[in-house]
Amino acid sequence: MSNTGLMIFDGEVLRSIDISLPELQHNITGAQLLEISESKVSKSLSGLTLPPNLKNAAVSQVSDGDDVTFRRTEFNQQQASEKLGVFISAVADTLRDAPVVVSVLDGSMLKMFLEDEDDFAMLAENLFTDLDEEDKGKLCKREIRNALVHMGVDMGVPPLSEFPILDDIIKKHDADGDEELGQAQFAQLLQPVLQEIADVLHEKPVTIVQNVEIFTGSRLRKILADEKTLKCLVTKTILELSNEKDSQGRADPIKTLILSNGKELGLPPLSSENEPVALLYETIFSQLNNRDKQTAADASTEDGLMDSLKDILRKFEDLLETAPVYSATNI
Known part of the structure; x- marks a missing residue:
């Protein structure tokens, strides 16, 4: 935690929220239930006002896409508790896929x-x-x-x-x-x-x-499981390199692929001003530079490049799992 109380919300804290409601004397409307749900979630997230993307995702799921009808509908105790659970799970799932970084300003x-x-x-x-x-x-x-x-x-x-x-x-x-x-x-x-x-x-x-994006190993695990996307990037890189006129000065294909397709691979944008990110890339690329000649040569073929890419992404995944990094966004 930094001096401004930097915190990461990835949804885990919401998994243990008590979804029971106080004993209801009467049915409650969907609009009332949404207020209760948002309040419970906000309280568990240090008073965070839910960003629109989190709130909209939860409302859409709990209302099955019909917000207007849901707000007018009345629910009994059991129905309301079930809907509360759906709302909280939706927020937790969204935060798992895209954690939110916040500053708690306490003076x-x-x-x-x-x-x-x-x-x-x-x-x-x-x-x-x-x-x-x-x-x-x-x-x-x-x-x-x-x-x-x-x-x-x-x-x-x-x-x-x-x-x-x-x-x-x-x-x-x-x-x-x-x-x-x-x-x-x-x-x-x-x-x-x-x-x-x-x-x-x-x-x-x-x-x-905070207007920052957090990069963790979870993104890379999804990419590593997406063979189609990886294959497309590898094929594109091989084609680009084959069109280069100066074969003697040809760049390392794996570095070219990583630097040209970082966003698609779930990697943080490389910037010398972001020291943790720069150090992350320096660590990975130093390992690339120390490869033996045969391994480097294999990376020039499509199958070899695919294997090298997966190996490098796993290294990124391990480092980001231990020490996530942040990058400023334009949001």
């Missing part, structure tokens, strides 16, 4: 900044410098809001959309006016604002879905 990171004078001074100075684009040495009070946006989830500040009380905190500390402040005054105003945000989050943490 702890902000308190770390505030408790260390040097850290806070550095933070305030950097924020002031970044926001003072004209290098005037002055900022309006209202720039406090932009400073909080600039800090963002990575520094423990929730977005306004998930933390509407932020507006009240800013107004309470008179941090929304046109009065210009120097760097020291700016820091003096920022400090109590951050302190109150930290206190509020300590009482009621906020869970934020």
